[in-house]
Amino acid sequence: MKNLRVSISLFGLLTVIFLALIARCVYLQYFNNPKYVGLCDKQQQTIAMLKPQRGVILDCRGRVLAASKELQTVFVEPRILDDPKQTASELAEVLDVGAHIICKVITDGANPGFVKIKQGVDVNQASAVRKVRGAGVDYDWQRHYPTGRLASHILGFTSADNRGLEGIELEYDKDLAGSAGKSVFIADAFRRPIRLKEHFADVTDGVGIILTIDSTIQQFAREELYQQYQNYRAESAMAIVAEPKTGAILAMVSLPDFDPEHFNTADTNTLRNRAITDQFEPGSLIKPVVMAIALDDKVVNTTEKIFCEDGSYCGKGFGCISEYRNGFANLNVREILVNSSNIGMAKVGQRMGKEKLYNGLKLFGFGKETGIDLPGEAPGLLWPTPKWTGYSVTRIPFGQEITVTAMQLVKSFCMLANGGRPVRPHVIKAVVDNEGNIVKMTQAPPPVAYCVDPKITKWIITEALTGVVNEGTGKKAKLKKWQVFGKSGTANIAKEGERGYAERQYVASFIAGAPAEDPAVIVLVSVRKPDMSLGKGYTGGTIAAPVAGKIIERTLTYLENSRPSTLPKTTLASKKK
Amino acid sequence: MRLGFRLFFVAIYFTSVLLFAACLRNANDRTFYKICAARVAQNRLKQQLTGKQLRLENLINPANVAQQINPPK
Numbered sequence: 129m130k131n132l133r134v135s136i137s138l139f140g141l142l143t144v145i146f147l148a149l150i151a152r153c154v155y156l157q158y159f160n161n162p163k164y165v166g167l168c169d170k171q172q173q174t175i176a177m178l179k180p181q182r183g184v185i186l187d188c189r190g191r192v193l194a195a196s197k198e199l200q201t202v203f204v205e206p207r208i209l210d211d212p213k214q215t216a217s218e219l220a221e222v223l224d225v226g227a228h229i230i231c232k233v234i235t236d237g238a239n240p241g242f243v244k245i246k247q248g249v250d251v252n253q254a255s256a257v258r259k260v261r262g263a264g265v266d267y268d269w270q271r272h273y274p275t276g277r278l279a280s281h282i283l284g285f286t287s288a289d290n291r292g293l294e295g296i297e298l299e300y301d302k303d304l305a306g307s308a309g310k311s312v313f314i315a316d317a318f319r320r321p322i323r324l325k326e327h328f329a330d331v332t333d334g335v336g337i338i339l340t341i342d343s344t345i346q347q348f349a350r351e352e353l354y355q356q357y358q359n360y361r362a363e364s365a366m367a368i369v370a371e372p373k374t375g376a377i378l379a380m381v382s383l384p385d386f387d388p389e390h391f392n393t394a395d396t397n398t399l400r401n402r403a404i405t406d407q408f409e410p411g412s413l414i415k416p417v418v419m420a421i422a423l424d425d426k427v428v429n430t431t432e433k434i435f436c437e438d439g440s441y442c443g444k445g446f447g448c449i450s451e452y453r454n455g456f457a458n459l460n461v462r463e464i465l466v467n468s469s470n471i472g473m474a475k476v477g478q479r480m481g482k483e484k485l486y487n488g489l490k491l492f493g494f495g496k497e498t499g500i501d502l503p504g505e506a507p508g509l510l511w512p513t514p515k516w517t518g519y520s521v522t523r524i525p526f527g528q529e530i531t532v533t534a535m536q537l538v539k540s541f542c543m544l545a546n547g548g549r550p551v552r553p554h555v556i557k558a559v560v561d562n563e564g565n566i567v568k569m570t571q572a573p574p575p576v577a578y579c580v581d582p583k584i585t586k587w588i589i590t591e592a593l594t595g596v597v598n599e600g601t602g603k604k605a606k607l608k609k610w611q612v613f614g615k616s617g618t619a620n621i622a623k624e625g626e627r628g629y630a631e632r633q634y635v636a637s638f639i640a641g642a643p644a645e646d647p648a649v650i651v652l653v654s655v656r657k658p659d660m661s662l663g664k665g666y667t668g669g670t671i672a673a674p675v676a677g678k679i680i681e682r683t684l685t686y687l688e689n690s691r692p693s694t695l696p697k698t699t700l701a702s703k704k705k
Numbered sequence: 706m707r708l709g710f711r712l713f714f715v716a717i718y719f720t721s722v723l724l725f726a727a728c729l730r731n732a733n734d735r736t737f738y739k740i741c742a743a744r745v746a747q748n749r750l751k752q753q754l755t756g757k758q759l760r761l762e763n764l765i766n767p768a769n770v771a772q773q774i775n776p777p778k
Contacts, residue, residue: 192762198752251749274762275769321741323734347767 173325174315180306182269182290183334185283185297187343188378188557194283194297194388196269196290200254201247205319207240209262219245219263222256273388279346281401282339282380282502282555285388294391294399296337296555299503303559306334335567338558340376345369348682349379352675353653357383360658360671366403366534367675368652369683372542372641375551376570377500378649378683404498404505407531408635408656411619412468412668414527417540419465419476420548420588421488424580427479430587433458434472441471445518449474452618465592466600468616470526477525482513485524491579492540493550500535500553508532527619538652541639544588545647548580589613594644601669605640605677610684612677613647614640616668621657632660638672642680649683651676 156164185194202223209215212234213227220227223246230245237243249257254265271286284295292301309331313321349367357365362383369379382402386394400406422428439455442448449471456469464472477485489495495510509531511520523529535553542551559568593613596602601616617637620629637654641647653672660666763769 191766192759195755195759195762197755197759198748251753272759274759275766278766278768324737344767347771350768351771 172314174313174319174321176309176311176313176321178309178311178331179267179269179290180308180331181333182271182286183304183306184336185304186336186338187279187341187346188339189342189344190338191343192274193279193339193341193343194271194273196271199247199268199270200249200251201266201268202245202249202254202257202263203266204234204243204245204263205241206234206237206243206262209234215260215262218260219257222253222260223249271389275343276389277385277387278343278350279341279380280385280388281382281403282341283388284503285391295401295502296339299501300337300556300559304334304337307332333562335562336560337556338560339555340371340378340557340570341380341555342378344686345683346379346381348686349651349679350381350383352678352682353381354383356653356655356671356675360655360662360664362655362659362671363657364402364406365653365655366406367654367679368403368534368538368650369679370538370542370553370650372545372551372647372650375539375542375553376557377538377553377555379679380555401502401504403534404500404502405533406656407506407508407533408654409528409530409619409622410532410537411527411617411635411637413537413615413617413619413637413639414530414532414540415465415468415473415525416544416588416593416615417489417492418473418480418485418525419461419592420544420580420584421485421492422476422480423461423584423587425480425484425488427484428461428476430461430591433460434464434475436464436469436471436475439471441474446474446522447519449522462592462595465588465615466595468596468601473525474522477521477523480521480525482516482521485521486510486513486516489524489530491550492543493536494530494532494540498533498535498539498553501556505535506533508536527617534652534654537637537639538650541641541650541652543579544585545641545650546585547582548578548585549576550579589641589647590644597640601667602638602640602673604669604673605638605680607642607677607681610642610680611644612640612642612680613644614638614673614676616673618667618669632666633657634660634666636666636668636671638668638676640673640676640680642684648687649680651679651683653679 182196184192187193202219204215206212213231216231216234217227219225219230223230225246233245234243249265257263257265269290271290273280273283282295284292284297286292286297290305292298292304297304307329310328311324312326312328314323314325316322349369353365353367365383367379367381368377370377380403382400384395384398386398391399423430428434436456436459438457439451440448451470452468456467456472459467459469459472464476489510495508497505497507520529539551539553542553543549554570556570558566558570561567590613593615594611596616597606597612597614602614605612605614615638619635619637621633621635622628623630635654635656636658637652639650639652641650653676655671658666658671665671
């Protein structure tokens, strides 16, 4: 009887124990299943993330402007090391770094799974490191800019984790970056992959971008501009070279500049691409555009004489206007542009009236972004007509009460040189995939309606603006080989936070093109706040015109020798003469 | 006796199938490893080439050539 009770008790106890075990199993297998499966997977699997190579950026002749290079990084995993000193001495032999330094790095490392030892090791070192237990080699991509500062503002730069932060790098970041690959492997005890378990995505390298920029022309522009920028101790300077028929930008320089590989140490003031972000009053540079609009609207004609009030023009509602130097009596339209008469332009503006002037300037793209494929472009400022005062209609025609970007000015002159047809400035020529196939190509714009009668633009270019270079303020841009046309501008700089203009502070600019018969290039040079205490001058004709002339000469000579077919036949013919 | 032979052949058959499967799996792993190693080697060569190309571009780009011709004073 007693044995029976013991047996029943024992049986009951065992039953309870087994029930408890079953309950525990159910708890582990059913309720806590995901947690333990996760832990198990973590132990058995390793995830391999393949980082894509960022796409290259090339100039229009295939020269590399930006490319990524693999960078090998040696690391150790402290948690699996038996003896850090032993590992450190093994690595020291391979990496040529003191063992005590490596040992200190390992023991001081906060992350037990990853301690970086050395970055940028070569192939032989990397293979030797792989044989050391607990050490490994990871890779990353480092961005290189072989041309250094040359095209820094166009290209921009990337962060340490390879994200575009400025310029083309930012604008086309998604295309250039590519997409990462991800695979899950079954791993051995040393975390080495044995077999592929699951493949999520293939690594896709970033696409390549071909620019319209020609680094040789970019070099010409930078070299000439930099010299003048230093000679005149200017605050900043910029130059743009464009193809008027297509709107392709061949060079774009902004000074001061920076080295994109070391942008962290650069002054933040140098990082801005002034050619598209800085807005300034254009001064006389806008006169040919306003005159073209006036001629097209038939408010003036090319033979008519306008009385320029002998240098002082005052009236109710628009104050007093004076000339830059001497006063003039009667001038025709060509003479107004050649002598850069403010009063002549003010009278033309009065004849046009608000609406015609505003609509014409809008047609030339002022007051809105040009649409260039670069980030951070400013729209400039052209007030809507209800906000115009009595001064506006007399001041805007000679470049006051309006702000523009250098790119807008280039666009408007490209339109004049292109027979009044609109163009869109662009820096991207094509986007190519990893096999070299063209993904996207910037096509020449289809023929569209003229904004201004081509006869008028032709007259402005070949008669008026060549006169500026041959007889007027642009003599320093004159070339023997080619007939240059252009217009100088010396604009006051508005005071910050108060009315009026700052004294002895100017933006000296010159916009030119050549050859006048069939323009192949348009060049804008603008120098901000040249040091007047040097006594070398401060006007656009003195500072900017010689630079523009030299850039045109070097560019046309280069284009003629390197791709004669792209230059208009008239150019070659005129040269032979 | 016949039954004994049959059982023997069945055992041999299943064993050989298992061995063959193991063999195939092993070969698959080896091939996979070889492909991975070849890819790594190919990538390494590509990177070496990229490095050399970048060094060359550093030397022949217009900015550097201009600097070599007219060194800054």
